[in-house]
């Protein structure tokens with residue numbers, strides 16, 4: 098896939114969008130902006146209000162997820178959990194707790210296998226099985242899907258959209274999944290936050306436990322800058338129209354806007 102051109106001449110086709118979208122997860126600001134306006138894949142959402150979506154992949158985990166829920170609750174923040182079907186089956190009470198506390202549960206497949214390597218039928222069965230498990234446990238069918246590994250094929254994108262889901266990647270991803278240096282990762286996320294950003298974080302494994310202190314430091318800083326965290330579906334609903342006006346009312350409690358934070362000023366090494 099590395100040899101394929103990122104952009105075909107002219108319009109971005111569904112096929113190239115899939116490739117470009119995945120590249121955007123690695124924080125190329127112009128790609129993020131480009132794809133933010135593409136209707137097919139949600140990387141970031143153009144919003145007038147200073148809202149962002151925090152997302153957590155690979156749970157639920159019996160220890161980490163309850164800690165994340167408690168931290169979000171303490172800071173009055175709402176998030177989206179891309180849970181694995183197998184985890185939801187094993188820890189149904191945690192998935193229920195997430196929804197009852199106002200968070201969104203998205204579909205991340207049954208086992209977090211790289212979606213792009215799955216044959217179409219197996220992929221579609223996996224998405225359906227996970228959606229059934231989430232709905233059976235939480236009472237709400239998932240409306241958002243994130244492919245395992247972030248890579249996917251155009252046919253898989255078409256399938257996700259055909260079943261009424263949005264395929265969601267992200268515009269700010271914490272790449273160090275074990276978050277060895279919490280302060281550095283918090284600064285990294287804050288540097289790249291902008292209205293409509295989708296932040297990708299990971300849980301679901303004991304060695305990712307530092308996601309909790311990361312969140313503990315990130316949330317007050319985000320709020321200080323005027324950002325409010327909402328679910329991915331709420332973020333999509335807040336998409337600004339072509340004239341830069343939000344369809345929904347500004348969500349910041351005091352109406353302030355983020356101060357001078359724009360994505361991609363400092364490359365990460």
Ligand SMILES: [Zn+2]
Pocket residue numbers: 154155205209245246
């Ligand atoms: Zn994953």
